[in-house]
Amino acid sequence: MHRLQKLILGRLIFGVLTLFIISAFMFIGIEILPGDLAQQILGQSATPSTVAAFRAELGLDQPPHIRYIDWLGGVLQGDFGNSLASGRAVADLLSTRLYNTIFLATYAAVIAIPVALTLGLLTALWRHTVFDRGMNLGALAAVSMPEFFVAYVLILFLSIRFGWFPTLARIDAAEGLGDALYRTFLPALTLVLVVVAHMMRMTRAAIINVLASPYIEMAQLKGVPWWRIIVLHALPNALAPIINVMALNLAYLIVGVVVVEVVFSYPGLGQLLVDAVTSRDFPVVQAVGLFFATVYITLNVLADIISLISNPRLRHGR
Amino acid sequence: MTTNRILKTGPSRRGFIAGTAAVGAGLMLPAGAFGQTAPKKGGTLRVGLSKGSSSDSMDPATFNNDFMFATGYAVFNTLTEIAPDGTAKPNLAESYEASADAATWTFRLREDADFSDGKKVTAEDVISSIRHHMGEDSKSGIKPLLAQITGIRADGDKVVIFELEGGNADFPFVFNDYHLGIRQSTGDGIDPHSLIGTGGFTIETFEPGVRVELKRRDDYWKKGYAHFDKVEILKVGDVAARMNALMNGEVDVIDRPDYKTIDLLGRNPNVQVVTHDSPVHYIMPMHTDTAPYDDVNVRQALKYGIDREQMVQSVLYGYGSVGNDQPIASTMLYYNDDLEQIAYDPERAKHHLSKAGLSSLDVTLSTADTAFNGAVDTSVLFKESAKAANININVDRQPDDGYFSNVWLKKPFCGSYWGGRPTADLMFTAAYAEGADWNETKWKNERFNVLLLQARPELNHERRAEMYGEMQKIVKEDGGALIPAFGNAVWAMSKNIAMPEQLSEMWGFDSWRFIERWWTA
Numbered sequence: 021m022h023r024l025q026k027l028i029l030g031r032l033i034f035g036v037l038t039l040f041i042i043s044a045f046m047f048i049g050i051e052i053l054p055g056d057l058a059q060q061i062l063g064q065s066a067t068p069s070t071v072a073a074f075r076a077e078l079g080l081d082q083p084p085h086i087r088y089i090d091w092l093g094g095v096l097q098g099d100f101g102n103s104l105a106s107g108r109a110v111a112d113l114l115s116t117r118l119y120n121t122i123f124l125a126t127y128a129a130v131i132a133i134p135v136a137l138t139l140g141l142l143t144a145l146w147r148h149t150v151f152d153r154g155m156n157l158g159a160l161a162a163v164s165m166p167e168f169f170v171a172y173v174l175i176l177f178l179s180i181r182f183g184w185f186p187t188l189a190r191i192d193a194a195e196g197l198g199d200a201l202y203r204t205f206l207p208a209l210t211l212v213l214v215v216v217a218h219m220m221r222m223t224r225a226a227i228i229n230v231l232a233s234p235y236i237e238m239a240q241l242k243g244v245p246w247w248r249i250i251v252l253h254a255l256p257n258a259l260a261p262i263i264n265v266m267a268l269n270l271a272y273l274i275v276g277v278v279v280v281e282v283v284f285s286y287p288g289l290g291q292l293l294v295d296a297v298t299s300r301d302f303p304v305v306q307a308v309g310l311f312f313a314t315v316y317i318t319l320n321v322l323a324d325i326i327s328l329i330s331n332p333r334l335r336h337g338r
Numbered sequence: 339m340t341t342n343r344i345l346k347t348g349p350s351r352r353g354f355i356a357g358t359a360a361v362g363a364g365l366m367l368p369a370g371a372f373g374q375t376a377p378k379k380g381g382t383l384r385v386g387l388s389k390g391s392s393s394d395s396m397d398p399a400t401f402n403n404d405f406m407f408a409t410g411y412a413v414f415n416t417l418t419e420i421a422p423d424g425t426a427k428p429n430l431a432e433s434y435e436a437s438a439d440a441a442t443w444t445f446r447l448r449e450d451a452d453f454s455d456g457k458k459v460t461a462e463d464v465i466s467s468i469r470h471h472m473g474e475d476s477k478s479g480i481k482p483l484l485a486q487i488t489g490i491r492a493d494g495d496k497v498v499i500f501e502l503e504g505g506n507a508d509f510p511f512v513f514n515d516y517h518l519g520i521r522q523s524t525g526d527g528i529d530p531h532s533l534i535g536t537g538g539f540t541i542e543t544f545e546p547g548v549r550v551e552l553k554r555r556d557d558y559w560k561k562g563y564a565h566f567d568k569v570e571i572l573k574v575g576d577v578a579a580r581m582n583a584l585m586n587g588e589v590d591v592i593d594r595p596d597y598k599t600i601d602l603l604g605r606n607p608n609v610q611v612v613t614h615d616s617p618v619h620y621i622m623p624m625h626t627d628t629a630p631y632d633d634v635n636v637r638q639a640l641k642y643g644i645d646r647e648q649m650v651q652s653v654l655y656g657y658g659s660v661g662n663d664q665p666i667a668s669t670m671l672y673y674n675d676d677l678e679q680i681a682y683d684p685e686r687a688k689h690h691l692s693k694a695g696l697s698s699l700d701v702t703l704s705t706a707d708t709a710f711n712g713a714v715d716t717s718v719l720f721k722e723s724a725k726a727a728n729i730n731i732n733v734d735r736q737p738d739d740g741y742f743s744n745v746w747l748k749k750p751f752c753g754s755y756w757g758g759r760p761t762a763d764l765m766f767t768a769a770y771a772e773g774a775d776w777n778e779t780k781w782k783n784e785r786f787n788v789l790l791l792q793a794r795p796e797l798n799h800e801r802r803a804e805m806y807g808e809m810q811k812i813v814k815e816d817g818g819a820l821i822p823a824f825g826n827a828v829w830a831m832s833k834n835i836a837m838p839e840q841l842s843e844m845w846g847f848d849s850w851r852f853i854e855r856w857w858t859a
Contacts, residue, residue, distance in 0.1 A: 074477035292547070295547050
């Protein structure tokens with residue numbers, strides 16, 4: 021197990037280093053964008069003197085590297101600073117949005133993962149049947165359409181025509197968990213449709229791959245029932261690639277939902293990030309960006325670790 | 339759908355100039371529509387607005403979008419407001435009067451006005467609220483307009499006296515501005531993030547960029563206003579989401595419907611589209627100090643080279659009217675309706691070109707859809723129509739991001755828009771006076787600048803009308819502003835919401851004061 025611990029530690033250190041580099045890139049990116057917060061907030065009504073006054077108030081008259089180092093110093097002490105635009109603590113600003121984003125992502129994941137696994141197993145089992153072809157076609161269609169289109173189609177039918185679900189995902193107005201799940205069903209369903217195809221097809225491919233192995237043939241010859249072969253013999257050995265693709269899709273559910281949030285007016289982190297980039301509110305951009313990066317890195321490291329545990333062979337270099 | 343669109347007939351322009359009585363021919367009301375029920379208390383108003391950002395704050399100096407205008411007017415009062423007839427009328431001020439030279443203004447505050455925490459409004463509150471936007475370190479958008487104030491003092495608890503650097507007959511209009519909601523004084527200023535106001539509603543929840551929830555104040559001092567029990571304003575940035583939410587009954591009013599699909603709204607029997615003329619105008623400023631635009635004949639040639647009718651029809655989908663290269667809207671006081679309407683005339687454009695000693699002209703027009711919705715389409719239409727006059731327009735598409743920082747006021751010929759200003763003086767002073775911060779045409783006209791200074795302190799209505807009339811003529815004929823069209827105010831709403839018969843048409847949504855003026859039908 022010593023080797024495994026070293027591997028994990030190495031990945032964690034690398035993750036932190038990556039976060040640091042990402043924060044530097046994000047800062048440079050915002051600096052390159054035309055205009056700064058003072059100009060963006062004051063907009064067309066900005067005059068040189070009001071912009072200068074606003075900049076001085078925000079500390080934007082300091083050179084960029086000083087501002088970056090100030091910010092980094094704060095973050096290392098756990099202080100993400102205040103939003104330049106509204107003066108509110110970034111941590112406060114993020115908390116509700118973070119909850120909303122995680123809620124939607126979890127909601128979608130809880131539906132998507134079992135559905136994808138089951139469909140993946142079934143299509144692998146009944147490969148080249150009508151069921152397999154139909155599912156693959158449906159999955160490819162869902163994944164090829166842009167998210168906003170999927171969302172609009174769902175709204176058109178489930179919301180406007182039949183009136184079953186609201187078009188605005190007002191989680192803030194929800195009373196209780198049931199109501200929240202009802203109000204956010206359409207965005208969750210959109211996300212499910214977008215991610216299921218990827219996971220399902222990866223599951224199917226991995227299982228089919230394993231099913232061709234000699235030990236599966238052996239099990240068949242010994243008369244092991246088909247469901248036992250799939251679930252107990254094939255699945256554990258196909259887990260590594262499946263977990264990887266699931267981790268990527270989970271990360272996507274958290275960081276990639278901006279379009280879905282916009283279409284359903286869902287108050288998640290994506291909208292906050294878009295607002296913050298538009299107004300050049302760099303502490304908020306940094307905080308959201310770092311969170312997104314952390315999610316990606318953590319999920320990837322987790323996927324690695326689970327793969328390592330599920331498949332001892334990966335722990336040793338070949 | 340025409341049956342449930344409320345069309346505003348062109349207001350009687352002479353009526354405006356005469357400045358008498360209620361102006362405008364009023365709304366043509368379809369049978370069974372609103373405006374016929376008396377206001378009643380109760381109900382909830384849910385509004386879906388396109389603007390609004392998580393960077394919004396309650397600090398009035400940073401108000402810069404419709405979300406905050408609507409919220410601000412509902413929670414705070416201004417000293418004056420713009421009435422449906424286009425004049426300024428007292429609001430939190432009970433009355434005001436000018437000295438003979440219009441350089442000293444005395445505002446008397448209402449006795450009964452109080453804040454939501456029970457404190458009476460005092461002169462000190464007013465002074466602190468105005469001072470918040472003045473001074474060296476102010477970041478407020480209204481700062482340039484307040485620069486004319488040289489002194490503010492209180493005379494007792496209820497009287498505020500303003501000394502101006504020169505006479506200004508329109509001074510009361512300044513106080514309608516959404517920046518100038520009156521806040522409580524903390525002694526040496528105001529607490530910009532305090533939620534305590536004198537308005538008809540108090541804030542229950544404020545989540546910037548998401549929603550605001552308002553609750554009616556039962557003890558509101560302004561009788562006959564603030565009818566809804568609750569108001570909820572949601573930011574719904576996506577236009578399809580906004581229109582869907584209205585059709586589904588999840589909100590009652592939405593702004594900025596999509597003109598391309600607006601007919602779909604009309605299919606819903608419970609929804610109506612409301613539109614009226616507005617001072618919003620689209621403009622292509624030419625820098626009059628830069629060749630070739632420094633030649634008035636080149637400017638005229640370009641003005642005759644654009645097909646305005648086509649722009650109104652194909653870009654604005656008819657929700658607008660042709661512009662006449664001067665920024666005073668037909669809905670505004672002192673609009674000059676004697677000016678000949680400029681029209682597309684390639685021959686005349688050629689004539690002006692030859693007077694400038696040119697046989698053809700090559701210019702670059704910088705544009706982006708941020709300049710105004712449809713600016714790129716307009717520029718391309720312009721390019722096509724100008725060809726007939728031997729004018730080659732190179733349409734230079736710029737990024738939306740940073741457009742007003744990098745292109746506007748910098749490129750010699752570009753696209754831009756104005757939301758309009760409540761008075762001719764404010765409009766001209768902001769964008770046409772020599773040396774003004776936003777003089778986007780870098781225009782200097784001696785006669786114009788003299789008239790501007792003469793008209794400002796003039797308290798005689800007819801003499802002002804004459805002077806502003808002449809200034810509109812000068813801007814049209816000599817200025818660098820190509821103003822192809824004025825836009826309409828357009829919004830869509832449920833028939834369950836009722837409005838007064840006469841709206842204030844400075845901006846849409848009853849000049850954004852709809853929350854305290856409208857009611858449940």
